[in-house]
Amino acid sequence: MKDIRFRAWDKQHDMFDKEQVFITQAGVICDLTGLGWTLNHYDDWKRYDIQFYTGLKDKNGIEIYEGDIIKTNRGIIAEVYWSKSGASFMISYPNIWTSRIGKRIYKKLMNWHSKCEVIGNIYEHPSYREE
Secondary structure, eight states, rough: OOOOEEEEEEETTEOOOSSSEETTTHHHHHHOOOOTTOOHHHHHTTTTEEEEEEEOOOSOOOOOTTTTEEHHHHOOOOEEEEEETEEEEEEEEEOOTGGGTTTOOEEEEGGTTTGEEEEEEEEOOOOOOOO
């Protein structure tokens, strides 16, 4: 069975929580803090934003997760996300032409991961999203 890794951004505490949160085989998000309660109600589990590991590493061997901000070998700052329609992890970024009309460029992460480095994520470095 493939090892599925993820990280959970705790919106309530503004931090990643890798040790305290896990997902059961049934897809239930559980929190091990306190007495080990299960997040059964929407109000409980919506405090977490789950970001999955892409299965890829950057040029420095750092794992790439959805929500990461990467910098390509061409100096492009891009955001990693899961595309449902493309059924793959993608990167998106504005360029000088598309940003004028509020559009972005989209590329498959698979083609870029070995030429980029993780420089942050959308929560701890939100300013990268606007660049």
